[in-house]
Amino acid sequence: MMRFLFIAQTPSDNTSHLAQAALGALKAHAGSDSQIIFKPPTSVIASDIDDCEGLLLGSLENIGALAGLTKDMFDRCYNDWLGRKEGLPVGIYIRAGLDGTATKRTLTSYANALSWRLIQEPLILHGAYDEAFTAEVEELAAMMGAGVEAGIY
Ligand SMILES: Cc1cc2nc3c(=O)[nH]c(=O)nc-3n(C[C@H](O)[C@H](O)[C@H](O)COP(=O)(O)O)c2cc1C
Numbered sequence: 001m002m003r004f005l006f007i008a009q010t011p012s013d014n015t016s017h018l019a020q021a022a023l024g025a026l027k028a029h030a031g032s033d034s035q036i037i038f039k040p041p042t043s044v045i046a047s048d049i050d051d052c053e054g055l056l057l058g059s060l061e062n063i064g065a066l067a068g069l070t071k072d073m074f075d076r077c078y079n080d081w082l083g084r085k086e087g088l089p090v091g092i093y094i095r096a097g098l099d100g101t102a103t104k105r106t107l108t109s110y111a112n113a114l115s116w117r118l119i120q121e122p123l124i125l126h127g128a129y130d131e132a133f134t135a136e137v138e139e140l141a142a143m144m145g146a147g148v149e150a151g152i153y
Pocket residue numbers: 012013014015060061062063064065095096097098099100129
């Protein structure tokens with residue numbers, strides 16, 4: 001049985017909608033006996049990644065930086081995650097009204113430092129909210145679910 005952890009910070013209707021879309025796609029493309037655990041970053045503890053074969057992370061950029069509640073999760077868990085789950089396949093999407101590059105850089109450096117394996121570059125959903133973002137997060141989540149299930153990642 002595959003186990004996935006999906007962490008999403010969802011302070012707005014749009015980010016909640018994106019998280020629900022990603023969750024649906026992950027469920028649809030992971031195996032039917034897979035377990036998918038969905039948590040906000042405030043509820044995550046270091047051991048949550050222990051039994052996971054894949055991690056999907058949805059966050060956002062605020063005031064030129066990674067949003068605080070996701071940063072808080074890394075502040076609390078980073079040291080315990082070092083060396084704990086090397087090679088973990090990780091997919092990341094970032095909702096960014098204005099830019100998103102600082103957050104992409106931060107999350108990429110965290111993933112690299114933790115020896116996690118990004119399944120693709122972090123996806124930035126940039127600019128005014130666009131319903132096309134839904135398909136983009138669904139595609140990322142589907143890749144995560146199907147790819148881990150098939151042993152590609
Ligand atoms: C106080 C504040 C600061 C923000 N700063 C940034 C920023 O520096 N870069 C950016 O790309 N977006 C920024 N945004 C936009 C948020 O990323 C965006 O509103 C959030 O991801 C939620 O998406 P939504 O507005 O579509 O619900 C900011 C939003 C707020 C409220």
